Amino acid sequence: MSVSPQAPEIENDSMEDRLYTVKYEDPGDSHLDVKVASICADSCETADCVSICPADVWRREDGEGVPTIAYENCLECSSCRFACPYDNVSWEYPKTGAGVTYKRG
Amino acid sequence: MLDERAGDAALEAPNYDNEFDAIVVGAGLAGSAAALTMANRGLEPLLVERGSYPGAKNVFGGVLYTPTIRELVDLDAAPLERYVAEKRFSMLSHDDETAISLKPGEWHREPHNDSYTVYRGEFDEWFADQAVEAGATLVTETTVTGVIREGGDIVGVETDRPDGAIRAPYVVLAEGGNSLVSEGASLKSPESRENIAVAAKEVLEFPERSGVIEDRFRLVGDAGVSYQYFGEGAVGEAYGGGFIYTNGDTVSVGVAYSLEDAATKRQSPEETLNLFKSHPAVAPLLRGARTVEYGAKTIPEGGAESMPSLVHNGAVIVGDAAGLVLNNGVHLEGTNMAVESGYYAGTAIVEAAERGRTEASALESYSERLEDSFVVQNLERYAWLQDRVEEDRELLFEQLPRAIADASSEYFTMDRRPKEMHAKAAKQRVFDTLGGWKGATKLALRYRKLVK
Numbered sequence: 001m002s003v004s005p006q007a008p009e010i011e012n013d014s015m016e017d018r019l020y021t022v023k024y025e026d027p028g029d030s031h032l033d034v035k036v037a038s039i040c041a042d043s044c045e046t047a048d049c050v051s052i053c054p055a056d057v058w059r060r061e062d063g064e065g066v067p068t069i070a071y072e073n074c075l076e077c078s079s080c081r082f083a084c085p086y087d088n089v090s091w092e093y094p095k096t097g098a099g100v101t102y103k104r105g
Numbered sequence: 106m107l108d109e110r111a112g113d114a115a116l117e118a119p120n121y122d123n124e125f126d127a128i129v130v131g132a133g134l135a136g137s138a139a140a141l142t143m144a145n146r147g148l149e150p151l152l153v154e155r156g157s158y159p160g161a162k163n164v165f166g167g168v169l170y171t172p173t174i175r176e177l178v179d180l181d182a183a184p185l186e187r188y189v190a191e192k193r194f195s196m197l198s199h200d201d202e203t204a205i206s207l208k209p210g211e212w213h214r215e216p217h218n219d220s221y222t223v224y225r226g227e228f229d230e231w232f233a234d235q236a237v238e239a240g241a242t243l244v245t246e247t248t249v250t251g252v253i254r255e256g257g258d259i260v261g262v263e264t265d266r267p268d269g270a271i272r273a274p275y276v277v278l279a280e281g282g283n284s285l286v287s288e289g290a291s292l293k294s295p296e297s298r299e300n301i302a303v304a305a306k307e308v309l310e311f312p313e314r315s316g317v318i319e320d321r322f323r324l325v326g327d328a329g330v331s332y333q334y335f336g337e338g339a340v341g342e343a344y345g346g347g348f349i350y351t352n353g354d355t356v357s358v359g360v361a362y363s364l365e366d367a368a369t370k371r372q373s374p375e376e377t378l379n380l381f382k383s384h385p386a387v388a389p390l391l392r393g394a395r396t397v398e399y400g401a402k403t404i405p406e407g408g409a410e411s412m413p414s415l416v417h418n419g420a421v422i423v424g425d426a427a428g429l430v431l432n433n434g435v436h437l438e439g440t441n442m443a444v445e446s447g448y449y450a451g452t453a454i455v456e457a458a459e460r461g462r463t464e465a466s467a468l469e470s471y472s473e474r475l476e477d478s479f480v481v482q483n484l485e486r487y488a489w490l491q492d493r494v495e496e497d498r499e500l501l502f503e504q505l506p507r508a509i510a511d512a513s514s515e516y517f518t519m520d521r522r523p524k525e526m527h528a529k530a531a532k533q534r535v536f537d538t539l540g541g542w543k544g545a546t547k548l549a550l551r552y553r554k555l556v557k
Contacts, residue, residue: 007200007385008392015375018307018399025157052367054305054374054401076162077401078283082301083368093285095265097157097246104308104355104398105163105225 015056019073027098030071032057032080033090040066040088049080049089076100125151125242127275127454128262130249130286132159132233133225134174135424135443135450136279141177141232142451144239148458150451151273152233152241153264155248160229162281164400166306166348166359168331169228170441171219173448178235180216184227186352187329188217191322194435195386197338197347198503201510202386213328222329222350222357252276252290252420258463259290259419274463275454276420279447282405284426292422293413298364300407302345302432305374306359308352309394315354321390322351335434336506338384340377342370344498346434347381349390355397356390358382361404374401404439406432408491409484415472419463421450429480433487433555434494442480449474486554493551500538500548508538 013021034040040047047067049058055073058080076099081091093099127143129136132154140150156162168189171180190212195204212218237243253261253270261272278287282301287293311317322330334347345362360377367374382391405411405428412428415421423429424443431438453471460467475481494501516531539545 007383007388010379010382010388010391012379012382013396013399018375018396021396021398022400046368048368051371051373052303052364054303075164075399075401076283077164077303078403079301079303079364079367079374079401081283082296082298082403083303083364085368087295091283091285093155093248093250095248097155097161099162101157101161102163102398102400103224103226104352105160105165105229105400 019055022075023101023103024072025098025101026072027094027096030069031092031094031099032069032071032074034066035088035090037066039086044086044088046085048083048085052079052083054079074100121151122261122272123274125149125271125273126458127151127277128153128271128273129241129277129279130262131155131279131281131424131426132243132245133163133229133279133281133424133443134232134440135426135429135447136277137229137233137236138174138177138444138447139277139279139423139451139454140241141236141239142448143455144236144241145177146451146455148455150236150241150277151271152236152243153247153249153262154233154243154245157246158226158230159233159243159245160224160226163225163229164304164306164402165223165225166304166350166357166361167437167440168350169221169223170438171216171221173441173444174232175216175219177444177448178232184223184231186222186224187324187327188212189220189222189331190217190324190328191330193330193332195332195334195339196506196509197334197336197384197386198507198510199338200385201338201506201514203506203509203513204386220331222331222352224352249280249286251286254290257418259417262286274419274458275468277447277450277454278420278422278426279424280426282403282425282428284422287413287422287426290420292417292420293426296405296407296411296428298368300405300411301364302361302404302406303364303367303374303401304359304361304404305378305401306357306399307378307396308355308357308398308400309391310355310397311393312395313393317393318351318354318356324351333437334381334387335502337503338386338506339381341372341380342503343367343372343377344495344502347387349387356394358391364403404432405430406491409481409488412481412484415475416465416468418465421453421468421471423447423450429484431483431487433490436483438483445478445480446475449478489554497548497551504538508535
């Protein structure tokens with residue numbers, strides 16, 4: 001995709017830098033999980049959780065198997081829960097005020 | 106902010122059962138409006154917030170519409186960022202922009218058409234504080250994990266506090282679109298992804314010097330802008346759009362589009378945001394900006410058809426949890442609907458409490474009033490639109506913006522040929538896309554209800 005000469009270069013932050021702008025308090029264990037691992041491993045080809053996550057929480061090595069979950073990056077948007085066609089995402093609110101805190105929101 | 110007495114006491118786990126008249130789950134706009142309404146009428150509600158302060162879990166790209174909230178609190182003291190002095194609608198194709206800008210003089214005058222940009226992290230805290238001033242009790246860092254049922258009635262909530270069950274005659278579910286408690290209690294079913302939008306946004310500041318926002322967006326004083334962008338240049342092949350809102354010393358920039366499209370077209374929110382920011386019509390507005398906050402959220406956009414039952418034995422559902430969001434492409438509303446629903450829910454509980462009744466039929470006035478209000482009326486008015494736009498997505502979001510940009514370019518082409526030729530060619534370009542007079546008429550008929 002060519003960029004018009006009229007568009008100044010916008011320097012987008014890396015995901016890491018972006019996530020650095022929000023405050024996290026680690027609840028100590030994941031508020032996200034898959035309900036049935038075999039569904040991810042055997043039935044799911046698309047891994048919608050991986051492609052729609054705006055925070056690189058869900059990752060799938062070599063595009064297959066059960067995704068790993070970097071829950072401490074989670075922006076708590078809940079996209080993965082709604083997107084999973086197998087309804088296979090277990091999503092709980094992080095406890096005791098932990099998780100992401102937005103200053104401006 | 107935090108009521109120390111209640112906070113500490115809850116930690117020591119004494120029994121607060123039925124100490125409060127109602128428990129409100131979530132201290133966003135809907136929850137705080139409900140708590141404030143009940144407190145104003147002499148009830149003692151408990152407002153439970155899972156974040157470290159109200160607004161801490163909120164991601165917002167939009168406008169706070171204040172006609173109702175203004176009746177409830179003194180907005181002069183509220184942390185508002187800017188009033189909306191300009192609404193701009195842009196169609197973006199790959200590297201074209203065709204835009205309409207609206208700047209009614211009236212919007213510069215109080216109350217500024219009741220449209221303000223805010224930081225929800227600040228505003229929600231302030232608004233919840235108004236409920237506390239009125240007599241509500243706020244507990245933060247407390248997560249409601251479920252409801253307590255007795256027979257068919259909801260009689261309280263479970264929380265993550267030690268010994269954290271607490272009972273009260275009424276529960277107001279104001280937990281937002283990610284409504285785990287309502288779903289867990291089978292009060293609503295999870296929204297399908299066709300009815301959910303995913304949004305990614307950034308708050309940007311301009312470190313180079315002050316006054317950049319005023320200069321770039323041609324603003325004086327507290328005036329601000331709401332820019333909405335449609336078309337493939339905004340969010341690629343998805344159904345949705347991009348936005349820019351000005352705050353006091355930052356801008357909020359983001360994209361919101363169908364989660365179904367995000368999944369099936371493998372369109373990641375972060376990448377979509379990057380592309381939007383790089384569009385030649387957008388990039389010059391953001392040059393030299395630095396990201397100060399990145400956020401993401403889902404938005405329930407199912408409209409009237411996906412509203413859950415609002416009233417249950419001992420419980421009501423308000424705000425985003427009730428799917429009260431209007432997106433018809435032109436109007437993007439939710440804040441006003443949240444406050445309105447919280448207000449009616451609070452009022453209904455006050456009236457039911459006066460009669461000592463908790464069953465659903467005693468709370469029915471909440472859903473009745475909401476149905477008679479602009480909230481449900483607007484949702485119903487546009488219920489047909491979403492499916493129709495979905496059917497016409499490619500035409501409306503890709504082909505037509507391209508055709509209009511090409512036609513404008515053709516119409517104004519500077520060469521030695523007579524204008525008539527260019528005008529004809531321009532018209533032809535649009536007509537080819539629409540399918541001639543017949544197609545244009547058909548399209549107009551399909552959307553005629555928009556201007557009724």
